[in-house]
Amino acid sequence: MIPYGKQNINEADINSVIEVLKSDFLTQGPVVEDFEKAIAGYCNAKYAVSVSNATAALHLSCLALGLSKGKLAWTSPNTFVATPNSVLYTGAEVDFVDIDPNSYNISFDELRKKLVEAKAKRKVPDVLLPVHFSGQSCEMEEIYQLSKEYGFHIIEDASHAVGAKYNDKPVGSCEYSDLCVFSFHPVKIITTGEGGVITTNRKDLYDLLIRLRSHGITRNPDLMTKESDGEWYYQQLELGYNYRLTELQAALGLSQLKRLDEFVLRRNQIAERYNILLKDFSIKLPTVLTKNYSSYHLFVIQIDESKCKKSHKEVFSDLRKNGIGVQLHYIPVHTQPYYQSLGFKIGSFPASEKYYAAAISLPVYFDLKDSEQDKVVETLKVCLGS
Ligand SMILES: *Cc1c(COP(=O)(O)O)cnc(C)c1O
Numbered sequence: 001m002i003p004y005g006k007q008n009i010n011e012a013d014i015n016s017v018i019e020v021l022k023s024d025f026l027t028q029g030p031v032v033e034d035f036e037k038a039i040a041g042y043c044n045a046k047y048a049v050s051v052s053n054a055t056a057a058l059h060l061s062c063l064a065l066g067l068s069k070g071k072l073a074w075t076s077p078n079t080f081v082a083t084p085n086s087v088l089y090t091g092a093e094v095d096f097v098d099i100d101p102n103s104y105n106i107s108f109d110e111l112r113k114k115l116v117e118a119k120a121k122r123k124v125p126d127v128l129l130p131v132h133f134s135g136q137s138c139e140m141e142e143i144y145q146l147s148k149e150y151g152f153h154i155i156e157d158a159s160h161a162v163g164a165k166y167n168d169k170p171v172g173s174c175e176y177s178d179l180c181v182f183s184f185h186p187v188k189i190i191t192t193g194e195g196g197v198i199t200t201n202r203k204d205l206y207d208l209l210i211r212l213r214s215h216g217i218t219r220n221p222d223l224m225t226k227e228s229d230g231e232w233y234y235q236q237l238e239l240g241y242n243y244r245l246t247e248l249q250a251a252l253g254l255s256q257l258k259r260l261d262e263f264v265l266r267r268n269q270i271a272e273r274y275n276i277l278l279k280d281f282s283i284k285l286p287t288v289l290t291k292n293y294s295s296y297h298l299f300v301i302q303i304d305e306s307k308c309k310k311s312h313k314e315v316f317s318d319l320r321k322n323g324i325g326v327q328l329h330y331i332p333v334h335t336q337p338y339y340q341s342l343g344f345k346i347g348s349f350p351a352s353e354k355y356y357a358a359a360i361s362l363p364v365y366f367d368l369k370d371s372e373q374d375k376v377v378e379t380l381k382v383c384l385g386s
Helices: 011-021 030-043 054-064 082-089 108-120 140-150 203-212 247-257 260-277 312-321 337-341 350-356 370-384
Strands: 047-051 072-075 093-096 127-129 153-157 179-183 196-200 299-303 359-362
Touching: 011 247, 030 047, 030 196, 030 247, 047 054, 047 203, 054 082, 054 153, 054 179, 054 196, 054 203, 072 082, 082 093, 082 127, 108 140, 140 153, 196 203, 260 299, 260 370, 312 359, 312 370
Parallel strands: 072 093, 072 127, 127 153, 153 179
Antiparallel strands: 047 196, 179 196, 299 359
């Protein structure tokens, strides 16, 4: 089976983890700090906070921006459930904004329309979580303008988009957001096994995030409510969590980060090759907007059932039967039973549902060989039956 995604681990990665195993610190040591500095440097952001996974990163980001009972956040229905779940963890409410049928990202027009209506009802969101689907940034300049006009904060869910660029600047620079979240799950662009990072330019949020990922505890006397009792002393200032990344994971991440540009370049080459090889197929190919350099976490095609002898479901299962490990990203979150139980209705975000009925993610990863890609293309041709 050719999978839809796969990590690449080399000798240098392995040796960097072994070195940590032989060192004094397995967690809360110097490599985590080095990794954070390296990510912040890569993204051109002032600060980076590493955590145990991107779901934890989203949760802490929501908390840091004050989400709690009575507050509201919006996101895209075309995302992994972790994005809206992280809002619900805080006790806040979540709602969705439908997607753009070309980029599959949150639709700027739908967002503006929904904001106008929300303002009239005095229910403007406190936070927006745009998701950079498949590795291409949302229209952040325009969204940022709206955030100033309507007064909401922005957390970028860039789980797919480490190594991507927007307006020639790295995603994660937080030029148009308060916080930006990356995932280092093995299926993403670079990996730490499990892991996530939050980047920001705001010192206040950075200090808070550092405490929240480690029980809400500080050892910094400047932040304490009274004079320190002694050198052993710490204070808990908030209800935090144990969301720390280990030294082993940070070492792997630091080593992987060195090859990030190479990974993303190869993914772009694969995407370019798909675009050429598939151009005469009766399918819809991905659209990358001009301001974007995508990290191509995913290469999504859409089946046109009117031009194809088989249904979307049949094409998908035929591909799997013939050794192509396709996937579908994503089932619109509002259609999940849990979200249904919260009152969301099928049909309320039609563009995301229409997309879901047609989408298939083809294999794209650093080690995918041209010959394997050719097999994907040939198999797809047969499965489409056209
Ligand atoms: C993978 C992913 C997450 C969650 O990442 P984890 O590191 O597995 O917690 C969140 N949002 C999106 C869009 C993702 O793809």
